[in-house]
Amino acid sequence: MTASITRRGVLAAGTALAAAPLAAPAIAQGAPLRIGVITTLSGPGGYLGADARDALLLAAEMNDGRLGGVPVQFVVEDDALRPAQGKQIAERFIRNERIRLFTGVIFSNVLGAVVPDVLDGNGIYVSCNAGPSNFAGRECHRNYFVVSWQNDNLHESAGALANIMGYRRVFILAPNYQAGRDALTGFKRLFQGTVTNEVYTRLDQTDYAAEMAQIRAARPDAVYHFHPGGLGIAFIRQYAQAGLLGTIPQVLPAPSMDVGTLAAVGDAAEGIDLSSHWNSDFDNEENRRFVEAFRRRYNRIPTFYAQQAYDTALAIGAALRGAGGTVDNTEAFRTAMLRADFRSTRGSFRFGPNQHPIQDWYALKVERVGGQLALVTKRKILENHGDAYAAQCRL
Amino acid sequence: MALLLEQLLNGVQLGVTLFLLAAGLTLVFGIMGVINLAHGSLYMIGAFAAAWVAAQTGSVLLALLGGLAAAAVVGMAIEFVVLRRLYARDHLDQVLATFGLILFFNQGMVILFGRQPLFVALPEFLSGAVEVLPGVPYPVYRLLIIACGLLVALGLWLLIQRTRIGMLVRAGATHREMVRALGVDIRLLYTLVFGLGALLAGFAGIMAGPVYSVNVGMGEQILILTFVVVVIGGVGSIRGAMYGALLVGIVDTLLRAYVPGLLRGVMDASQADMLGAGLASMGVYLLMALVLLLKPRGLFPAHA
Known part of the structure; x- marks a missing residue:
């Protein structure tokens, strides 16, 4: 009996923020690359997903609606911390919306329901928070990356x-x-x-x-x-x-x-x-830029959920740049992603052999x-x- | 022994909070025949309104009054605008409409207050702990919740058993048609009953604010347990709600506290903790199933 937010409301809120700076380049270069964001926006965990979403939108906004030079559009939906709901959204994104690149899940139980569908559909998942143990070991996958941490x-x-x-x-x-x-x-x-x-x-x-x-x-x-x-x-x-x-x-x-x-x-x-692994007072250039921009845009201090999502956006940007601006060739995307060719807000960052961070x-x-x-x-x-x-x- | 006493107090405190919610729900359910899923929203509105008033004015009394007023007014408005049209319809329509209200209020709170949980400070004189027995310190605020809950229970009993309004409420629950035939304005009575239920839910929300987290969706978390209480106690019965709430509160707390420990005797600690936690969270639902099996209409059915 937990409540959820209507799909339309979240979409409107999410895309309204992203749409404005996107409009011009989108017309110039065809449709932007769409990134599926399945996250928790309602209930006691609602502010975690809201922070992650806001940081993703901010990262694109700070680069004229682009990540790695590629115009992007985030399609945001609320999983309400229900694995079944997350799975349904993933299926719809893959089948109806033809989305190939996913991020956003906050809670590991939702991730456990979403990721298998994404990977089976030859999609790519880049985690901005949950990094459960069951996907880090024997069940690791070439198209599954974690930018935050292993749980x-x-x-x-x-x-x-x-x-x-x-x-x-x-x-x-x-x-x-x-x-x-x-x-x-x-x-x-x-x-x-x-x-x-x-x-x-x-x-x-x-x-x-x-x-x-x-x-x-x-x-x-x-x-x-x-x-x-x-x-x-x-x-x-x-x-x-x-x-x-x-x-x-x-x-x-x-x-x-x-x-x-x-x-x-x-x-x-x-x-x-x-x-x-991070705090808002970290003294590096990328972090100062992020914290300052986040505070100005949303009038609050970012949580680490926001920081991770921002880093995830940077990582996706670096991978897109290296892969020629598309996700069609997942191997090229993977090679570029694993180079972690971006400056993380947390300072030192690289991917380990299971595509989880070493930090x-x-x-x-x-x-x-x-x-x-x-x-x-x-x-x-x-x-x-x-x-x-x-x-x-x-x- | 001291630990058991403390856990019993904890159980009573949880039960009393559940009672405040269940009392309104069971009245509305029993007298008006409406399944009100939005009852949890009134709990949330009470908590948010009180937190907001407290943050603006710093006054405990104003926060209490503000929270109560907001919950009661919103409750009566819901009855007047939405539910009034649904009395004659079947339960599915009511469930759909009140579920819609949950979405409406949750999104409304996000627009008004954002998704960040609100901070609620306890006044200084309520923030400490006192020793209820030597060696058993207990939070003053939780004692206050218990006292308030018991007072409300007493007040409700007096209201329903000893006043004219209460007589109409009881009559409305058992002989709806007869009350109407005698010329009582049943619509006004319904609005009042719904307002009273909303007031109690709001009060529960206000009391819960400083203990739990005040955020959007807090109502749905506790609503399921409240429905369990109503079903165990018997639909429409205040007395049932009281006993049901205490039973659920105490059983839930004691299971959480003691089942993992008992299981540790027979299996490895880590497994015992995990299994124990699982069993404890099933406990109240098993209790409900048992009650339904033995007394299908609840412990104290109102229409007996």
């Missing part, structure tokens, strides 16, 4: 951060779905201490009182939890109200504390440690900057970090 990386880096912080006993929680299971596996891979409890919450859960009581009873050194979007907001609020904030510190992966979470949680977030991971902390709470980059925790599944991938 486990988010949590391996949080485990490494917990080691650095000197926590010995950690209580870990994640929702019971693909990315949640990847999360706990990832955290345990690099964490050297003991896991006191391992709790799976529900993806549609709003009340965490039962978990708070268990945490208090277990008295761990720290709590690690993976709760993206609205889930994290509810969890951290209730953590503060349960009086745990002052007694048991949290060490989080990036999705549990993005700038959207931070704004909604407020003071309860101060002092929280987290790991991430650096950083420790961030929520601190007051000029009276406002902000995510502040503290130190590098992992360098040139790939993923554990690359070895199983034969391409």
Whole structure:
């Protein structure tokens, strides 16, 4: 009984932004290349997909409606965090709209339903967020690329951060779905201490009182939890109200504390440690350009969902330029994509053998900057970090 | 023991929140015969209106009044504009229309407030925890939710059992035609009942705001559980909604808290946690199936 947004509404909102700068070149050079964006725009995860969509549109807008010199048009639809709905949209995009290039999915369970259809239809999928383990190892594919991270990386880096912080006993929680299971596996891979409890919450859960009581009873050194979007907001609020904030510190992966979470949680977030591959304060030219343009265009600080989508657009642009401006020759597109010939907003970036990123991971902390709470980059925790599944991938 | 007590309190608190939602839903369902899927939207409207007023004025009282007023006014407007035309139609039409309302309100909230979740601060005196028993600190705000919910339950009971309006409501639920034949303006009664249901849903939303995440689509998340409560309690019965809500709240919380632990005794920890989480999330639905099997009309059917 979850609601969804009408297809027309999303299309109108999405294409209205893209259409204006596109009109002129489109007429001059025939129809623009259409890119299917299936993303989550409604429900508690709605702002994640909205940020990704906005960044994709921005990347094209900043280049006169082009990526890699090729006029593009994003066709955006809302999956409402329902795998079945994502699959239907993918089928329609492939069959009726003849779209070959896809991106946008936020949640791993939706990705699991969308990607097989895209690949079977000889399409290309470039992930701007979800990177589930089941597509990173033996099931890797020549036309499937991940620009964000392999899911486990988010949590391996949080485990490494917990080691650095000197926590010995950690209580870990994640929702019971693909990315949640990847999360706990990832955290345990690099964490050297003991896991006191391992709790799976529900993806549609709003009340965490039962978990708070268990945490208090277990008295761990720290709590690690993976709760993206609205889930994290509810969890951290209730953590503060349960009086745990002052007694048991949290060490989080990036999705549990993005700038959207931070704004909604407020003071309860101060002092929280987290790991991430990127932060808005990164000091490189491409990142300054992106953050500045995003803030001017949308009047808010981009989340890492926006950053990844922006990088995805740059990667697609680089691949299109190298492949002669089309996706007809998937091998040429692949060769060009794997060169990663673009300047990432996160600094160092390259693709590993399973076409997932090899990149650096950083420790961030929520601190007051000029009276406002902000995510502040503290130190590098992992360098040139790939993923554990690359070895199983034969391409 | 202390942990069990805390978990029971948690269960009661969840139950009380569900009761506020279920009470309105079951009244509308039982008395007017309307399946109102948009009940969750009224919960969302209450939460958003209160969050917005609180952010503008900084006053808890104004936020409370603003949230209640917004939910009740929107509720009565829905009844007046949409539902009034649907009483004579079958349930499918009602489901379609109220589902349409969900889309309408969700998109409306996106236009008004955006997709970013809203920040709701708790007033200082409500933000801490108190020791309900030695060694068991419990959030003050959750205690307040429990107290408010029980007060509302008492108030509803008085309203329905002891006042003239309540008499008409009870009569309307059981002998609709007779009430109409006696010259009672049943249309006005329906609008009032719907407004009352909306008010309660809005109140639940206001109370939930600082605990849960205030965002578009928050209503649908909790609506499914609310329907479970209504079905278990018996359609149209406030008493049923109260017991059903407490039952669902406590069962859900205790299963989440204890099933993985129990399973750990018989299997490897990681598997136990995953299976336990799965079983716990099925628990309330199994409970509903069981109730339907033994008492097909719910625990306290209104039309018995």
